[in-house]
Amino acid sequence: xxxxxxxxxxxxxxxxxxxxxxxxxxxxxxxxxxxxxxxxxxxxxxxxxxxxxxxxxxxxxxxxxxxxxxxxxxxxxxxxxxxxxxxxxxxxxxxxxxxxxxxxxxxxxxxxxxxxxxxxxxxxxxxxxxxxxxxxxxxxxxxxxxxxxxxxxxxxxxxxxxxxxxxxxxxxxxxxxxxxxxxxxxxxxxxxxxxxxxxxxxxxxxxxxxxxxxxxxxxxxxxxxxxxxxxxxxxxxxxxxxxxxxxxxxxxxxxxxxxxxxxxxxxxxxxxxxxxxxxxxxxxxxxxxxxxxxxxxxxxxxxxxxxxxxxxxxxxxxxxxxxxxxxxxxxxxxxxxxxxxxxxxxxxxxxxxxxxxxxxxxxxxxxxxxxxxxxxxxxxxxxxxxxxxxxxxxxxxxxxxxxxxxxxxxxxxxxxxxxxxxxxxxxxxxxxxxxxxxxxxxxxxxxxxxxxxx
Amino acid sequence: xxxxxxxxxxxxxxxxxxxxxxxxxxxxxxxxxxxxxxxxxxxxxxxxxxxxxxxxxxxxxxxxxxxxxxxxxxxxxxxxxxxxxxxxxxxxxxxxxxxxxxxxxxxxxxxxxxxxxxxxxxxxxxxxxxxxxxxxxxxxxxxxxxxxxxxxxxxxxxxxxxxxxxxxxxxxxxxxxxxxxxxxxxxxxxxxxxxxxxxxxxxxxxxxxxxxxxxxxxxxxxxxxxxxxxxxxxxxxxxxxxxxxxxxxxxxxxxxxxxxxxxxxxxxxxxxxxxxxxxxxxxxxxxxxxxxxxxxxxxxxxxxxxxxxxxxxxxxxxxxxxxxxxxxxxxxxxxxxxxxxxxxxxxxxxxxxxxxxxxxxxxxxxxxxxxxxxxxxxxxxxxxxxxxxxxxxxxxxxxxxxxxxxxxxxxxxxxxxxxxxxxxxxxxxxxxxxxxxxxxxxxxxxxxxxxxxx
Numbered sequence: 027x028x029x030x031x032x033x034x035x036x037x038x039x040x041x042x043x044x045x046x047x048x049x050x051x052x053x054x055x056x057x058x059x060x061x062x063x064x065x066x067x068x069x070x071x072x073x074x075x076x077x078x079x080x081x082x083x084x085x086x087x088x089x090x091x092x093x094x095x096x097x098x099x100x101x102x103x104x105x106x107x108x109x110x111x112x113x114x115x116x117x118x119x120x121x122x123x124x125x126x127x128x129x130x131x132x133x134x135x136x137x138x139x140x141x142x143x144x145x146x147x148x149x150x151x152x153x154x155x156x157x158x159x160x161x162x163x164x165x166x167x168x169x170x171x172x173x174x175x176x177x178x179x180x181x182x183x184x185x186x187x188x189x190x191x192x193x194x195x196x197x198x199x200x201x202x203x204x205x206x207x208x209x210x211x212x213x214x215x216x217x218x219x220x221x222x223x224x225x226x227x228x229x230x231x232x233x234x235x236x237x238x239x240x241x242x243x244x245x246x247x248x249x250x251x252x253x254x255x256x257x258x259x260x261x262x263x264x265x266x267x268x269x270x271x272x273x274x275x276x277x278x279x280x281x282x283x284x285x286x287x288x289x290x291x292x293x294x295x296x297x298x299x300x301x302x303x304x305x306x307x308x309x310x311x312x313x314x315x316x317x318x319x320x321x322x323x324x325x326x327x328x329x330x331x332x333x334x335x336x337x338x339x340x341x342x343x344x345x346x347x348x349x350x351x352x353x354x355x356x357x358x359x360x361x362x363x364x365x366x367x368x369x370x371x372x373x374x375x376x377x378x379x380x381x382x383x384x385x386x387x388x389x390x391x392x393x394x395x396x397x398x399x400x401x402x403x404x405x406x407x408x409x410x411x412x413x414x415x416x417x418x419x420x421x422x423x424x425x426x427x428x429x430x431x432x433x434x435x436x437x438x439x440x441x442x443x444x445x446x447x448x449x450x451x452x453x454x455x456x457x458x459x460x461x462x463x464x465x466x467x468x469x470x471x472x473x474x475x476x477x478x479x480x
Numbered sequence: 481x482x483x484x485x486x487x488x489x490x491x492x493x494x495x496x497x498x499x500x501x502x503x504x505x506x507x508x509x510x511x512x513x514x515x516x517x518x519x520x521x522x523x524x525x526x527x528x529x530x531x532x533x534x535x536x537x538x539x540x541x542x543x544x545x546x547x548x549x550x551x552x553x554x555x556x557x558x559x560x561x562x563x564x565x566x567x568x569x570x571x572x573x574x575x576x577x578x579x580x581x582x583x584x585x586x587x588x589x590x591x592x593x594x595x596x597x598x599x600x601x602x603x604x605x606x607x608x609x610x611x612x613x614x615x616x617x618x619x620x621x622x623x624x625x626x627x628x629x630x631x632x633x634x635x636x637x638x639x640x641x642x643x644x645x646x647x648x649x650x651x652x653x654x655x656x657x658x659x660x661x662x663x664x665x666x667x668x669x670x671x672x673x674x675x676x677x678x679x680x681x682x683x684x685x686x687x688x689x690x691x692x693x694x695x696x697x698x699x700x701x702x703x704x705x706x707x708x709x710x711x712x713x714x715x716x717x718x719x720x721x722x723x724x725x726x727x728x729x730x731x732x733x734x735x736x737x738x739x740x741x742x743x744x745x746x747x748x749x750x751x752x753x754x755x756x757x758x759x760x761x762x763x764x765x766x767x768x769x770x771x772x773x774x775x776x777x778x779x780x781x782x783x784x785x786x787x788x789x790x791x792x793x794x795x796x797x798x799x800x801x802x803x804x805x806x807x808x809x810x811x812x813x814x815x816x817x818x819x820x821x822x823x824x825x826x827x828x829x830x831x832x833x834x835x836x837x838x839x840x841x842x843x844x845x846x847x848x849x850x851x852x853x854x855x856x857x858x859x860x861x862x863x864x865x866x867x868x869x870x871x872x873x874x875x876x877x878x879x880x881x882x883x884x885x886x887x888x889x890x891x892x893x894x895x896x897x898x899x900x901x902x903x904x905x906x907x908x909x910x911x912x913x914x915x916x917x918x919x920x921x922x923x924x925x926x927x928x929x930x931x932x933x934x
Contacts, residue, residue, distance in 0.1 A: 075707045078585030086585070131532030131540070131760075134900065221675055222759070222900045246903040250760070253529045305676070306585075306704070446588065446676045449700040 053399050053470045056324050060463040063327070066320020067455055069097060070313050070375075074306040074450045081303035082343030083115035083274040090299050091277045094315070094340050098281035101319065102326045103338070105284070108277035111342040111353040115274040116140060118303055119267035121241060123212075126261040129254055135212070135241040136224035136304065137268040138196055139346055140231055144239050144266045148173075150209050152251065152260045158195045161202050170207035173262055174199070175214075177252060179245065182218045186373065186436045192216050196227050200236035210264055211240040214248035216440070222246050223445035226302050228346050239266045276300075278350045279340040283325055285473065287333035292361070293472045294337050294368040294427075295322070295465065298344030298351075298418055305448030309439065313453060313461075314371035314416075315340045321465030325473075332473030334366065341418040344372070348417055355421035365427045367472050370416025371465070374442075376435035377457040378405050378464045382412035384429040392476055399467045403460055405432070430472075432464050507853050507924045510778050514917040517781070520774020521909055523551060524767050524829075528760040528904045535757035536797030537569035537728040544753050545731045548769070548794050552735035555773065556780045557792070559738070562731035565796040565807040569728040570594060572757055573721035575695060577666075580715040583708055589666070589695040590678035590758065591722040592650055593800060594685055598693050598720045602627075604663050606705065606714045612649045615656050624661035627716055628653070629668075631706055633699065636672045640827065640890045646670050650681050654690035664718055665694040668702035670894070676700050677899035680756050682800050693720045730754075732804045733794040737779055739927060741787035746815070747926045748791050748822040748881075749776070749919065752798030752805075752872055759902030763893065767907060767915075768825035768870075769794045775919030779927075786927030788820065795872040798826070802871055809875035819881045821926050824870025825919070828896075830889035831911040832859050832918045836866035838883040846930055853921045857914055859886070884926075886918050 073093060080090040091108060098106040116139060123133040126149065137143075150173040155161045157178035161169075176199050180192035193216050200211040215225035224244045229236060241264070243251060254260045279299060285291065297314020301307020315338075322336050342350030355362070367385070381400055383393075388410040397407045415422070415429035423429055442448045527547060534544040545562060552560040570593060577587040580603065591597075604627040609615045611632040615623075630653050634646035647670050654665040669679035678698045683690060695718070697705060708714045733753060739745065751768020755761020769792075776790050796804030809816070821839070835854055837847075842864040851861045869876075869883035877883055896902045 071707070075704060076583045076711070078579075078583065078704075125532075129530045129532065220905045221677075222903065223676070246901075246905050249905060250529060250532075250903070253525070257530070447700070449676065449704070451674045451700050451703060 052330060053467060056328065056466050056470055057399060057463045059328070060321065060324050060466040061459050063320065063324065063459070063462065065101065065323045065327070066316045066462045067458055069319055070308060070316035070453065071450055073312045073316065074308045078306045079303045080299065080301050080307060082113060082276060082300040082346050082349065084303065087276045087300060091279055094279040094299055098279065098319065101323050103281035103283060105282040106280070108279050109353065109357055110275050110277055111350045112273060112275045113343055113346060113349045114270055115272045116346065117268065117271050121268065122265040123241070124263045125254060126263055133247045133251065134222050134224055134244045135247070136226045137266050138200070138240040138242060139226060139228035140235060141229065141240045141266065141268050142237055143269050144264050146265065148210060148239065148264045149261060152255060152262055154252065154255050158199055158202070161199065164206065166206040169203060172208055173210045173212060174203040174208045175212045175251060177214050177248060179214055180216050180218055180440060182437060184435055184437050185433065186439060188218065189216065189440060196242070197230035200229055200238055200240035201233055204236050204238045208238060210238050213242050215242040215244055217245065217443060217445065219441035220245050221447065223447050225444045226304055227444045231347065239264060241266060276342040278342050278354055281319065281338045283322060283332060283336045285334040286331045287478065289335050290364050291334040291366045292337050292364055293334055293469065294339060294365050294422065295370065295469070296339035296341060296418065297371050299340040300343045300345055301448070302345060302444045304444065304446040306450065307448060308450045308453055309374040309442055309448050310444065311344065311372045313375040313458065317371045317458065317461045317465055320462045321469055324466045325469070332469065333478060334473045336469055336473055344418055348420060351418035351421050355425060362422065362425050362427060365422060367428045367430055368415050368419045368422045369430045369432065370418045371432070371461065372416045372418065373434045373436050374439040375453045375458045375461060376437070376439065377460050378403065378432045378434050380406050380408045380433040382408045382431045382433065383410050384412040385410060386428060392471070395475065396471055400464060403464050405464055430468060432468065434461070506784060507921060510782065510920050510924055511853060511917045513782070514775065514778050514920040515913050517774065517778065517913070517916065519555065519777045519781070520770045520916045521912055523773055524762060524770035524907065525904055527766045527770065528762045532760045533757045534753065534755050534761060536567060536730060536754040536800050536803065538757065541730045541754060545733055548733040548753055552733065552773065555777050557735035557737060559736040560734070562733050563807065563811055564729050564731055565804045566727060566729045567797055567800060567803045568724055569726045570800065571722065571725050575722065576719040577695070578717045579708060580717055587701045587705065588676050588678050588698045589701070590680045591720050592654070592694040592696060593680060593682035594689060595683065595694045595720065595722050596691055597723045598718050600719065602664055602693065602718045603715060606709060606716055608706070608709050612653055612656070615653065618660065620660040623657060626662055627664045627666060628657040628662045629666045629705060631668050631702060633668055634670050634672055634894060636891060638889055638891050639887065640893060642672065643670065643894060650696070651684035654683055654692055654694035655687055658690050658692045662692060664692050667696050669696040669698055671699060671897060671899065673895035674699050675901065677901050679898045680758055681898045685801065693718060695720060730796040732796050732808055735773065735792045737776060737786055737790045739788040740785045741932065743789050744818050745788040745820045746791050746818055747788055747923065748793060748819050748876065749824065749923070750793035750795060750872065751825050753794040754797045754799055756799055756898045758898065758900040760904065761902060762904045762907055763828040763896055763902050764898065765798065765826045767829040767912065771825045771912065771915045771919055774916045775923055778920045779923070786923065787932060788927045790923055790927055798872055802874060805872035805875050809879060816876065816879050816881060819876060821882045821884060822869050822873045822876045823884045823886065824872045825886070825915065826870045826872065827888045827890050828893040829907045829912045829915065830891065830893065831914050832857065832886045832888050834860050834862045834887040836862045836885040836887065837864050838866040839864060840882060846925070849929065850925055854918060857918050859918055884922060886922065888915070
């Protein structure tokens with residue numbers, strides 16, 4: 027019997043008998059139905075279309091908050107509310123780079139988040155270094171009054187392992203270059219594509235806010251700059267108009283389905299609502315909010331009230347320093363012991379291939395049950411040593427909240443990450459719904475089965 | 481014996497015996513050696529790096545002419561010269577589009593070649609039509625004072641068959657929209673990618689120069705605009721600063737290897753030197769000039785003087801109306817009867833899969849010989865009914881010059897065509913050298929074997 031036929035029958039039974047179907051049936055049926063449901067996809071489609079780019083602190087940030095609150099209400103969550111998140115406001119007006127001298131031509135760049143501007147045109151000679159470590163090892167005399175260019179390329183990897191290796195150039199490059207007397211920093215984009223899109227992204231502000239401008243070149247432009255440097259001295263003109271402008275209050279948007287057995291025990295899932303300003307934030311991270319909200323919605327749609335409370339958080343301003351996540355952890359400090367598990371979707375919309383957990387008691391029966399339910403989706407269980415539940419879960423994990431992680435195939439994620447090219451067409455609807463089905467399974471297990479009798 | 485070993489031996493024999501090797505040996509050896517030679521790739525690499533974008537009429541146009549003349553001389557052609565080409569100058573300063581109203585956001589556009597500017601900001605409501613034919617069929621009342629948006633998408637095709645179907649929107653859309661009283665034209669980019677690059681390209685000026693601004697949206701932005709229109713009335717703001725500015729004189733750059741048997745009989749090959757201003761013109765058409773020059777160079781490198789004269793033409797300003805090609809045909813009108821065959825490479829750098837000819841006498845033995853020499857390169861012969869020898873050959877073909885056509889796989893060509901993303905990394909060096917080998921074979925055949933005894 028097809029599940030499309032089975033499902034209404036199950037609901038009818040549930041409604042007429044006023045009884046929940048057997049957990050085994052419910053989990054499988056939820057999973058199969060979630061594969062077909064369109065509410066999640068509609069969420070990311072409409073968010074990226076109606077709001078579009080929504081960088082923290084822009085006018086679109088406020089529109090995104092209002093949009094998401096309205097959509098959560100429309101979807102029928104029991105409670106929907108917002109919580110304030112305040113942060114310094116950074117804005118981008120324009121950014122231009124040109125090669126001067128014998129081979130004049132434009133280069134495609136984008137300022138790094140948190141950069142200062144050039145205050146008009148800045149000219150300088152380029153000094154190329156292999157990577158961040160090479161910059162650290164470079165004598166100040168070599169880079170003083172120069173434009174430093176960090177050239178290393180991020181490698182592709184299913185789990186994004188190349189990101190951690192490469193992103194230090196973005197995080198710490200400007201501060202290091204500034205300390206050595208450089209007048210600006212350019213990096214090769216932290217991205218794995220070969221298209222003419224520069225990848226933006228935040229600099230680390232933990233050791234101080236750099237006072238020299240910093241920008242990324244697209245990969246083809248970084249190739250071009252390398253070739254030009256091989257031909258002799260290269261001088262560039264930079265005209266970058268960006269900077270810190272004030273303080274802004276945005277909001278986390280939170281939606282809840284109240285549990286009917288252990289309502290005080292909360293499963294926290296979500297994604298981040300903000301995007302960078304260049305694209306429409308489909309993969310990063312409209313998808314994450316939409317996948318998790320779309321999974322929670324399966325319970326509303328099928329009138330299957332969960333035993334525990336399911337809370338979906340659309341975190342504010344992840345990009346500029348997990349600002350919404352920190353505010354959430356602070357605001358909910360006194361109920362974190364009732365956050366029984368947490369996880370975020372923030373790695374695009376590629377198919378999920380593995381589950382990891384970090385549970386104090388990952389009992390065999392529960393893991394066997396999860397494994398069996400996820401296997402038809404092509405997902406394997408990798409163990410109870412999850413190191414991350416997503417960036418916005420870090421502040422919760424630090425307070426001891428247990429985690430699970432649905433690992434997506436991120437091979438292509440860094441082709442689009444933080445670029446103008448992060449748009450809806452990059453989401454494969456089939457992989458997207460496989461995500462929703464997997465999240466639905468995990469919500470069911472944690473809400474209705476995990477340690478329910480203890 | 482490897483050809484790398486064989487080849488110097490052959491040259492040694494040729495030089496010591498003052499005799500040309502047997503044609504069979506020479507053709508095969510030339511082909512195999514051409515597969516490895518780096519001069520062609522160095523040409524396109526250096527042109528796109530040192531000159532970069534080189535739109536007709538820009539300062540880079542003059543640099544491209546000087547660069548190409550110097551490189552031809554460096555390669556050792558017998559004669560290198562330039563011939564003037566004069567045309568109206570069109571320039572691009574900036575182009576911006578924003579959605580107004582409830583869903584404000586930027587859209588990525590690029591002005592079409594020959595467009596007028598908006599003279600500041602232009603606002604208007606968008607009226608969407610399915611394609612150019614639908615615009616023709618639309619009553620004026622529907623589009624009067626509106627911004628017309630032609631939405632149809634170009635399809636992918638190995639031979640670029642989708643281009644002809646779609647490009648009429650670019651060629652004639654603005655004039656048609658203007659005639660119906662529209663205030664601007666937007667089209668979906670004539671391109672097959674789904675990246676945030678708008679594809680520029682010339683409007684047809686044959687029926688008059690449109691006086692309303694015209695621009696193309698990237699494919700993801702066209703998708704977005706379609707989705708927005710589905711939600712209700714859409715108003716846009718356009719700010720396009722482009723236009724005609726004067727007259728400019730550029731040059732065709734011509735290089736020749738003088739034949740030693742029939743020096744007055746000329747084989748004309750080449751590509752166009754100009755590119756659009758957005759990318760660095762690697763595929764369109766640095767590759768074409770480099771492939772044909774790289775093939776001719778095989779004769780110089782190996783001191784194998786051809787029987788007929790080989791002439792490589794780097795045509796000026798193909799993009800804005802075959803201007804250099806027309807000037808060439810006019811300047812050489814009195815020697816076209818001595819142009820025994822002509823062909824251009826202007827479809828990127830994908831592998832060649834077929835040969836076509838249009839010869840008055842495509843004798844069986846010659847075709848069999850060509851087929852045998854091209855077969856190891858994966859190239860088949862498709863017949864003597866070639867309809868094109870490349871855009872810049874049209875004025876010659878109209879005067880009766882015979883043609884050959886080495887057909888490239890253009891499946892991906894329109895992913896990059898006329899965008900900022902047309903950069904060197906899009907050239908596959910292996911396919912590029914397969915092109916050089918095929919052109920080398922054809923040059924050898926036409927210079928040394930074809931109708932040599934008649």
